[in-house]
Amino acid sequence: MTELPIVYSFRRCPYAMRARMAMARSRSGARLREVVLRDKPEAMLEVSPKGTVPVLVLANGEVIDESLDIMLWALSQYDPDGWLADRDNCLAWIERNDQEFKGWLDKYKYANRHPEQTEHWYREQGEQFIQAMESQLSNKDWLGGSHCRLCDVAVFPFIRQFAGVDPKWWQSAPYPSTRAWLDRWLANPLFTSVMKKYPQWQPGDQEPLFPDAA
Ligand SMILES: N[C@@H](CCC(=O)N[C@@H](CS)C(=O)NCC(=O)O)C(=O)O
Structure with a gap:
């Protein structure tokens, strides 16, 4: 089974929302780690010391930690509605x-x-x-x-x-x-699909699949 990327996200963050929207539309399957900003996981800070969400860690270890770059990455995989035009x-x-x-x-x-x-x-x-x-x-x-x-x-x-x-x-x-x-x-x-609530991720937890039907 191919390893999936990991996305660190925070439900209410507008940057994370836009990244999740692009990932969901492009059906870029990932494992979601819900972050609480005052209690950021060490694993996230290790790969992205600036400490902002969203952060996407690809299966090859590449880290994308700007929401716009995550959108561009996701849509470059699959862009069914032509969001990348113009x-x-x-x-x-x-x-x-x-x-x-x-x-x-x-x-x-x-x-x-x-x-x-x-x-x-x-x-x-x-x-x-x-x-x-x-x-x-x-x-x-x-x-x-x-x-x-x-x-x-x-x-x-x-x-x-x-x-x-x-x-x-x-x-x-x-x-x-x-x-x-x-x-x-x-x-x-x-x-509405990207606003689903997830519990805070703790090391060792099995991450939910994102998007749901990926
Ligand atoms: N330029 C970044 C900004 C991301 C950002 O500022 N996210 C906020 C949450 S909405 C954050 O993680 N802040 C860190 C904190 O509050 O500790 C991006 O587009 O990804």
Whole structure:
């Protein structure tokens, strides 16, 4: 039997979510080790001392410890929906999400830890990205254009968090197309499948197969 890769993941981490989405869609079978961030397994830190999830350890020992690289690796094995098309446009969205929006999202989520500005102010900074998304999504179904692409998958877990900070505000915010796009993702069976709960992995535990039907 071929040895499967190991993926260290944390259910609620948006980076881990996007990696799991790509792995699930590409049916890249792996053994999943659910991590608790305050109690990271030694085995994970040995292969990736920077200590972030997700981390994928391939059967040949190669370690991929950036979520975007895991997505690209998984989809390069099998990409049934063409998520890898239009890559440059997609990478620009992802870069803006990761480098700019994510910082404002964190400050908006934890505004009490950043008292230099108000929660409202941090939200407004994040909204600049949402406004760019809204203008794209009011013309096209996806950030990737007429088809769902890598950027749609990679960005959506972060928009989900942004919407979740103040759901009442989000429901009446002037971003109907982005709201509809997010709602489509939330109802997508692929997303619900990658949100399955797993117990924290402990050394010696037999890891569950991921995705389930791999
Ligand atoms: N650039 C990394 C970022 C991953 C990341 O920051 N993950 C967070 C959880 S969402 C983490 O592991 N943080 C380490 C910690 O909180 O100790 C990637 O894309 O994989």
